[in-house]
């Protein structure tokens with residue numbers, strides 16, 4: 371598979387909690403690729419948590435840092451990149467994402483909510499109605515996530531390993547499409 375990809379980066383997009391970081395690590399290992407998580411790079415570079423950045427600089431400040439990191443990461447090859455859930459919001463980010471193959475990891479809101487119910491690290495979910503917030507974010511972003519090259523929907527009982535396997539199985543099909551376009 372890695373010879374088929376020829377070093378082209380894989381970008382994982384999707385709503386928070388869908389498994390971009392978890393599945394991204396597995397994919398990198400399987401492909402012999404490096405792994406980058408844009409949220410982690412931002413936290414390391416600023417020395418602050420994502421929550422703290424949202425508090426200090428607002429969502430707009432965070433989005434600028436996110437675009438800066440993405441613009442730098444896309445200069446490298448042989449990477450699997452787990453992005454933040456909102457990376458799709460800025461038009462300029464799509465220019466960077468399209469340097470590689472874009473995979474949308476998708477999952478029902480109920481599953482995501484059950485995973486993140488106790489989580490306090492996602493500032494956008496610190497809401498009186500976190501499930502409603504997730505639903506509205508997903509509704510608002512679905513037209514954007516849909517621009518990915520590959521759409522993988524988590525099935526009942528799918529482990530992160532299963533999801534990674536289905537991503538790998540989907541890659542030859544999208545490479546073929548890219549060549550014939």
Ligand SMILES: Nc1ncnc2c1ncn2[C@@H]1O[C@H](COP(=O)(O)OP(=O)(O)OP(=O)(O)O)[C@@H](O)[C@H]1O
Nearest residue numbers: 385386387388389390391392454455485528529530
């Ligand atoms: N297929 C899965 N089955 C069970 N648990 C999962 C699965 N995928 C991810 N998880 C768990 O869900 C939680 C959220 O996953 P993860 O942090 O990878 O999501 P994310 O998409 O990177 O979120 P964010 O956009 O906020 O960074 C983690 O605790 C992870 O272990």
Ligand SMILES: O=C(O)C1=C[C@@H](O)[C@@H](O)[C@H](O)C1
Nearest residue numbers: 386409420454455456492493
């Ligand atoms: O969906 C979002 O907008 C976010 C998702 C996380 O990955 C972080 O990037 C941050 O919490 C914002």
Ligand SMILES: [Mg+2]
Nearest residue numbers: 390391409452
């Ligand atoms: Mg993540």
